[in-house]
Amino acid sequence: MSTTASNPKDLKKYTDPKTPAGKAADYLDQRTSIGVAVKEFARKVFPDHWSFMLGEIALFSFVVLLITGVFLALFFQPSMALVRWEGDLPQLHGQLMSAAFASTLDLSFEVRGGLLMRQIHHWSALIFMASIVVHMLRVFFTGAFRKPRELNWLVGMTLMILGLAAGFSGYSLPDDVLSGNGLRITDGVVKSIPIIGSYMSYFIFGGEFPGEHIVARLFTVHILLVPGLILALIGLHLFLMVLHKHTQYPGGGRTDKNVVGFPAFPVYVAKMGGNFFFIFGVLALMGATLSINSVWNYGPYDPSPVSAGAQPDWYMLFLEGSLRLMPGQAEIVTWGDFTLSLNVLIPAVVIPGLLFTFLLAYPFLEAKVTGDRREHHVLDRPRNVPVRTGLGVAFLTAFVILALAGSNDLIATHFHLSINAITWVFRVLLFVGPWFTFQVTKRICLGLQRKDRELVLHGHESGRIVRFASGEYVEVHTPLSDQERWLRVNYEATRPLELAPAADARGVKRKGYASEKRWHQLSRFFYEDRVEPVTPTELAAAHTTHDALAAADERGGELATASSHSADLER
Amino acid sequence: MKALAARRHHRAAPVVLLLMALLAVGGVYAAFAPSPAQAATASTADIETGKKLFQANCATCHGPSAEGTDIAPSLVGVGAAAVDFQVSTGRMPMAMDGPQAPAKPPQMNEEQTAALAAYVASLGAGPAIPTDDQVDPTQGDAAEGMALFRTNCAMCHNAVGAGGALSSGKAAPSLMNTSDRNIFQAMETGPGPMPVFNDAVITAEGKRDIIAFLTEQDKGSAGGNPLGGLGPVAEGLWAWVLGLAVMIGGAVWIGAKSS
Numbered sequence: 001m002s003t004t005a006s007n008p009k010d011l012k013k014y015t016d017p018k019t020p021a022g023k024a025a026d027y028l029d030q031r032t033s034i035g036v037a038v039k040e041f042a043r044k045v046f047p048d049h050w051s052f053m054l055g056e057i058a059l060f061s062f063v064v065l066l067i068t069g070v071f072l073a074l075f076f077q078p079s080m081a082l083v084r085w086e087g088d089l090p091q092l093h094g095q096l097m098s099a100a101f102a103s104t105l106d107l108s109f110e111v112r113g114g115l116l117m118r119q120i121h122h123w124s125a126l127i128f129m130a131s132i133v134v135h136m137l138r139v140f141f142t143g144a145f146r147k148p149r150e151l152n153w154l155v156g157m158t159l160m161i162l163g164l165a166a167g168f169s170g171y172s173l174p175d176d177v178l179s180g181n182g183l184r185i186t187d188g189v190v191k192s193i194p195i196i197g198s199y200m201s202y203f204i205f206g207g208e209f210p211g212e213h214i215v216a217r218l219f220t221v222h223i224l225l226v227p228g229l230i231l232a233l234i235g236l237h238l239f240l241m242v243l244h245k246h247t248q249y250p251g252g253g254r255t256d257k258n259v260v261g262f263p264a265f266p267v268y269v270a271k272m273g274g275n276f277f278f279i280f281g282v283l284a285l286m287g288a289t290l291s292i293n294s295v296w297n298y299g300p301y302d303p304s305p306v307s308a309g310a311q312p313d314w315y316m317l318f319l320e321g322s323l324r325l326m327p328g329q330a331e332i333v334t335w336g337d338f339t340l341s342l343n344v345l346i347p348a349v350v351i352p353g354l355l356f357t358f359l360l361a362y363p364f365l366e367a368k369v370t371g372d373r374r375e376h377h378v379l380d381r382p383r384n385v386p387v388r389t390g391l392g393v394a395f396l397t398a399f400v401i402l403a404l405a406g407s408n409d410l411i412a413t414h415f416h417l418s419i420n421a422i423t424w425v426f427r428v429l430l431f432v433g434p435w436f437t438f439q440v441t442k443r444i445c446l447g448l449q450r451k452d453r454e455l456v457l458h459g460h461e462s463g464r465i466v467r468f469a470s471g472e473y474v475e476v477h478t479p480l481s482d483q484e485r486w487l488r489v490n491y492e493a494t495r496p497l498e499l500a501p502a503a504d505a506r507g508v509k510r511k512g513y514a515s516e517k518r519w520h521q522l523s524r525f526f527y528e529d530r531v532e533p534v535t536p537t538e539l540a541a542a543h544t545t546h547d548a549l550a551a552a553d554e555r556g557g558e559l560a561t562a563s564s565h566s567a568d569l570e571r
Numbered sequence: 572m573k574a575l576a577a578r579r580h581h582r583a584a585p586v587v588l589l590l591m592a593l594l595a596v597g598g599v600y601a602a603f604a605p606s607p608a609q610a611a612t613a614s615t616a617d618i619e620t621g622k623k624l625f626q627a628n629c630a631t632c633h634g635p636s637a638e639g640t641d642i643a644p645s646l647v648g649v650g651a652a653a654v655d656f657q658v659s660t661g662r663m664p665m666a667m668d669g670p671q672a673p674a675k676p677p678q679m680n681e682e683q684t685a686a687l688a689a690y691v692a693s694l695g696a697g698p699a700i701p702t703d704d705q706v707d708p709t710q711g712d713a714a715e716g717m718a719l720f721r722t723n724c725a726m727c728h729n730a731v732g733a734g735g736a737l738s739s740g741k742a743a744p745s746l747m748n749t750s751d752r753n754i755f756q757a758m759e760t761g762p763g764p765m766p767v768f769n770d771a772v773i774t775a776e777g778k779r780d781i782i783a784f785l786t787e788q789d790k791g792s793a794g795g796n797p798l799g800g801l802g803p804v805a806e807g808l809w810a811w812v813l814g815l816a817v818m819i820g821g822a823v824w825i826g827a828k829s830s
Contacts (some may be wrong), residue, residue: 050819050826057818090713091787108793119794126810127818134815177721177730178802271825278821286814291794292806297731299721307725308735308743314807407804409736418670418740 042265047248051138053275057131059234060279061124068121069223075111077103078219080175080212089296097300100175100215104295120287125167127283129315132160136359140392143380144247145363147373152240153363155233161356162230164315169222171313174293175215180301181310183214185323185348192344210303247379252486256377311406318355318399321406322347325427351402358395369523371497383452384491386445387526393441394434401429442529449531452488456480456534457542479543489539493530497523614689621690624683628664637694642668649760650697651688656756658684660749670740671763698759705775706751711783719773720781727765731788733800737764747789747800751782 017026029035046052079099085092087105097105107114136156139145145153168186172179187209191197206213245259254260262268286292298307312320323344330342366388367373382389404411405426412419459477466474480488499520502513578584626635632643639645646654657663661675679687688700704710721730729735732746741764746754758778761767773781791797798805 048826050823053822053826054819057815057822091717091784093714095714095718115794122806123810123814126807127814130811130815131818134819271828275822275825278825279818282814282817282821286809289795290806290809290813291792291797293803294792294794294797296793297788297800299717299730302721305721305725307721307730308727309729309733309802309804311803313803314810317804317807410801410804412736412740413734413742416740418738419736420739 042263044242044264045259045261046246046264046268047254047259047261048267049249052246053271054131054135054138056272056275057279058128058135060276061128061131061283062230062234063276064124064280064283065121065128066227068117068124069227071117072107072114072121073223075103075107075114076100076173076219078173078216080210080215092296092299095300098175098215100173101295101300104174104176108296116284116287118287119290119292120283121170122292123286123290124283125170126292126313126315127279129160129163129167129313132156132163133315136160137392137396140362141382141389142247142249143376143385143388146376147367148244148375149240149247150363150367152237152244154360155237155240157356157360159230159233159237162226162233166222166226166230167313167315169218169226171293172218173215173222174295175301176295176298177301177305177307178293178295178298178310180210180303181306182312182316183210184303185320188344189348192341192348194340194345210301245377247377250378250381250487250490252483254378256375259377309409314403317406318402319348319352319406321402321404321408321426322351324408325402325405325423325430355395355399362391365522366526369497369519369526370494371523372494380491381487383445383448384493386442386449386529389445390438390442394438397434397437398430401426401433405430446529446531453531453534456485456488457538489533491533493532494527495530496520496527617686617689618693620683621686621688621693624679624687625690628678629687632665637691646691646694648695648697649691651692651700652698652756653760653762654688654691655684655700656753656760656762658687660753662762671742674744698756701752701755701759705779706755706782707779708751708783708786711776711779711781713780713783713787715777716780716782716784717787719777720784723768723773724781729800730802731797731800732785746785751786754782754785755779 017023025035077099081099082096083099083102085095085097085102085105087093087102087109089105089109092105104118108118109115139153139156168182172183187201187205190201190204193200201209204214204217205211206217246261248254248260251260299305311317326343326347328343330346332340332342334340380388405423408419408422408426411417411422459479462476462478464476466476468474497520499516500510500513503509625633625637629637629646632640633646634640634643637646639647654663657672658679659677659681661677662672664678665672666675677684691697692699720732724732727735727737727743728746729743734745735743737743743765749757755778757765758768758773758781768778788800792800798809
């Protein structure tokens with residue numbers, strides 16, 4: 001210490017940065033102390049698994065959406081003023097249309113690279129929503145929404161809903177026939193809301209549909225309001241992810257109190273960078289080779305025409321399907337000539353409301369019926385929580401059936417079926433399908449758990465048959481490795497909540513018993529059927545018999561064939 | 572001549588000769604080939620042949636003198652255009668009963684079709700087979716055609732004519748491989764569930780404009796592969812099975828890279 005103190009210049013020789021990058025970093029650090037944050041993040045440990053990159057697909061396609069969206073906004077005119085288009089396309093040359101549609105055509109045919117940007121933007125939007133759904137499935141089926149991450153689940157849900165809003169508002173901007181049809185459905189849905197519906201519709205469209213304001217309004221929503229909110233919530237989403245630390249898959253040495261993985265720098269910085277360019281590349285390739293939303297085929301919006309095969313983008317297809325499945329008879333005219341359009345209200349408001357409420361409420365519901373207040377950082381294997389996995393698959397089934405119902409006309413033409421028959425099949429399947437897939441999934445999960453028990457207790461089948469001196473044949477099993485065993489035994493089979501008696505010790509009826517009983521019933525639905533993990537005692541007991549077998553083998557029990565592992569036999 | 576003789580044995584000579592021969596044969600054929608039968612002047616012989624063909628192939632359902640039965644309509648007054656459309660696209664004679672007659676490889680050749688058309692046309696006045704001029708897309712206005720198509724056709728046949736579903740197994744077929752003549756005839760005669768678009772609804776020029784619009788569609792999409800022209804469902808399917816699948820594949824690949 002004395003030497004350094006006596007001659008600080010010597011020390012500077014070693015500590016001063018020499019490379020240009022080092023000098024720049026030092027300059028920045030001396031003024032912002034950013035080194036502290038960089039050090040903290042660079043050393044942050046993340047667990048390694050490909051499925052943790054699904055959310056990244058959403059993040060990076062959003063970045064691509066921002067980049068291409070800025071380009072599009074430079075050329076698009078959010079105006080419904082009527083203009084005559086004098087562009088080159090023969091089928092639209094000289095036609096009257098809104099400035100919004102005309103500028104979309106100019107953007108596609110006159111601006112260099114404009115159509116490519118439009119198509120990349122649209123493909124990115126489809127992929128953005130698809131990756132959000134896949135990311136949510138990963139989080140749901142592995143139980144990553146459990147404490148302390150319930151709030152981040154809500155943030156993610158809100159992001160998904162905002163994604164829908166972004167997609168819908170963007171889809172409606174070009175003012176072509178197809179997007180106009182979508183807006184007309186929106187108008188109908190808003191008007192179906194009792195009492196306030198027609199006022200809401202006039203408020204949204206600035207008068208009777210379609211009016212002259214909706215494109216300009218949706219433009220503000222699409223380029224300012226929604227992306228701003230999405231950006232802010234992505235920030236919160238990632239902040240909470242860092243704060244909670246990332247969850248990890250179960251395995252040897254991984255507990256709720258540690259994170260096993262690699263540092264963010266350089267491992268994940270490299271992987272994320274690679275992933276970003278990969279995703280950007282795929283999106284650019286799709287935008288360059290696959291045509292999407294060719295608005296010049298649909299023509300300028302006019303409220304009268306609707307073309308066959310008019311559907312929304314895939315993420316809204318479940319709503320379309322819900323509307324297509326609903327029988328029209330549910331429109332009720334009450335006293336005083338008041339029309340209650342249940343035929344629209346139920347499929348377009350109630351059903352999506354139920355679906356979203358289920359997703360929003362699920363983490364809290366599960367916490368309540370589990371009676372668990374601990375933090376969880378190790379993920380569940382889907383098979384170890386059969387009812388949750390079953391419910392997730394049931395939800396997915398309902399969503400897929402609705403989306404297919406939204407494409408019923410294409411199913412009819414491509415598979416030569418009657419659209420009426422398809423619609424009736426889907427009406428029934430919407431109720432029967434989720435129940436059926438729930439039961440099947442739950443059974444498969446329980447079966448897989450039993451298989452795990454079997455494996456842990458008896459080991460892998462080796463194909464080696466041992467014959468004892470007494471003439472008995474036994475197959476020798478090879479025991480599991482420690483990692484394999486850990487994965488299969490290290491979970492909790494939650495038991496249903498205990499229900500305290502209806503009356504207390506003095507025979508007085510307890511308050512709140514009825515509510516407790518209901519929760520107890522729900523808890524039993526979740527956890528009544530379960531497969532307990534193998535306990536150390538059971539394992540030890542199983543080993544005694546197996547060790548005896550192995551010992552017999554060692555003593556020279558006669559080996560018989562019936563094995564494909566001839567090498568084993570020759571040993 | 573000397574130069575030519577010197578190159579007699581050039582190795583490209585057979586190819587050049589073959590090309591010239593093909594060109595000559597094609598040219599002679601083009602000069603002398605009979606122009607497509609225009610049933611404007613149908614001979615009585617044609618009508619007689621047509622009658623025999625009708626009685627052998629169509630009378631079971633349409634009745635011995637085309638007066639119609641319980642299972643098939645009368646053909647008196649449907650005109651040559653209707654017969655030409657139904658028979659040249661293979662819809663008639665029907666192979667089996669169904670929600671509607673599907674297009675299939677035609678059973679009658681051109682002469683037989685013309686004879687049948689002449690016979691049915693002789694039963695009562697109806698729309699005639701259009702002339703080449705009437706269905707020439709180069710004389711139509713694609714922009715007018717698109718506007719007409721959008722308001723009259725797209726609700727069943729889809730915005731670009733890719734086809735669409737109708738009730739109870741019926742369907743509006745794709746127009747992508749339909750000939751200009753058949754498109755014109757379909758509008759005039761309204762086959763199957765399709766309404767008739769006579770000249771009071773869409774003028775003859777309008778019909779030609781529609782054909783011009785549909786011909787524009789054959790030139791392909793500016794944006795790349797049109798994915799069948801089916802719209803957002805097809806796009807969504809590709810986003811999942813191609814886009815997202817490749818990206819998840821990429822995630823697995825990058826995730827598997829040694830850390």
